[in-house]
Amino acid sequence: KQEVTQIPAALSVPEGENLVLNCSFTDSAIYNLQWFRQDPGKGLTSLLLIQSSQREQTSGRLNASLDKSSGRSTLYIAASQPGDSATYLCAAVLQGAQKLVFGQGTRLTINP
Amino acid sequence: DGGITQSPKYLFRKEGQNVTLSCEQNLNHDAMYWYRQDPGQGLRLIYYSQIVNDFQKGDIAEGYSVSREKKESFPLTVTSAQKNPTAFYLCASSFTVNTGELFFGEGSRLTVL
Numbered sequence: 001k002q003e004v005t006q007i008p009a010a011l012s013v014p015e016g017e018n019l020v021l022n023c024s025f026t027d028s029a030i031y032n033l034q035w036f037r038q039d040p041g042k043g044l045t046s047l048l049l050i051q052s053s054q055r056e057q058t059s060g061r062l063n064a065s066l067d068k069s070s071g072r073s074t075l076y077i078a079a080s081q082p083g084d085s086a087t088y089l090c091a092a093v094l095q096g097a098q099k100l101v102f103g104q105g106t107r108l109t110i111n112p
Numbered sequence: 113d114g115g116i117t118q119s120p121k122y123l124f125r126k127e128g129q130n131v132t133l134s135c136e137q138n139l140n141h142d143a144m145y146w147y148r149q150d151p152g153q154g155l156r157l158i159y160y161s162q163i164v165n166d167f168q169k170g171d172i173a174e175g176y177s178v179s180r181e182k183k184e185s186f187p188l189t190v191t192s193a194q195k196n197p198t199a200f201y202l203c204a205s206s207f208t209v210n211t212g213e214l215f216f217g218e219g220s221r222l223t224v225l
Binding site for chain 2: 031032033034036041042043045048049058089091098099100102103104105
């Protein structure tokens with residue numbers, strides 16, 4: 001079964017810290033991987049999209065990396081702020097599944 | 113501004129009634145999708161469409177129906193055959209199916225009374 005896993009399910013850190021969110025996938029043959037943010041009761045907002053030929057993408061304080069050989073992607077958030085509090089989801093288009101597969105998400109809380 | 117508009121945001125339905133959720137996009141995307149989100153279960157694909165007049169079942173299509181008569185519109189009907197319809201429904205679109213960046217609407221919350 002093609003799966004995408006995010007651990008931990010929840011994370012709480014003090015404001016100002018740099019942090020890393022993890023995403024692992026079962027199939028090293030992927031087309032792309034996308035990171036999203038979801039606020040409570042809202043839709044998903046696209047943060048970063050990494051194509052299979054890329055190793056990382058950056059947007060402001062966010063940096064996403066992709067390591068196909070180990071089946072892992074990480075989302076690095078620098079200098080975290082309370083406004084970063086949300087659920088972060090990763091999703092990968094796995095060649096075996098031929099569709100976008102979502103992880104369960106990591107609920108992030110940044111404490112002032 | 114370009115984006116995806118879902119309506120209504122909240123909807124209440126009595127058991128046995130069909131309801132239709134609207135999804136409109138002005139991003140000129142070919143592919144559109146409907147997902148269902150339940151607590152603790154993540155997002156599950158209901159239906160998707162690669163192009164006008166074409167759509168495919170996703171993982172949980174039973175009890176749902178869709179149409180794609182226009183490129184901009186992909187409405188979802190939740191029929192009375194859906195056993196547990198109370199959920200948060202999300203519409204999304206991308207330039208091409210499964211290879212492009214995915215953009216989402218704000219969602220519609222359906223509650224069956």
